[in-house]
Amino acid sequence: MAHPSLKSAFAERRFIVAPGIFDMISAKVADGMGFTSLYVTGFGTVASHLGVADAGIATYTDMVGRVSTFARGCKTP
Secondary structure (H helix, E strand, C coil): CCCHHHHHHHHCCCCCCCCEECCHHHHHHHHCCCCCCCEECHHHHHHHHHCCCCCCCCCHHHHHHHHHHHHHHCCCC
8 A cells, every 4th residue: 555645746746856775875875865765776786786787687576675774664655
C-alpha cells in the first residue's frame, strides 16, 4: 500500500521528486531531507555493492536484499 502522502500526490497528479539512492549512506541522507519518496537506482546500487556497471551481474536476490535494507532503514517510502 502506498504511503498516504505519496498516494495523494499520485491521485492529485502532482510531480513527485524522488532522489536516487544507492547505498545506506545516500538513503539516510535523502531520508532526512523531507522528500515524499526515494528512488532506488539499479546502476548505482550494483556499482556501490559490486564495483561494476549494472550489466545483469547482480541477481534478483541481491537487489531484493539491498532494497529491503533501504526500506527497513528509512522512514520515507
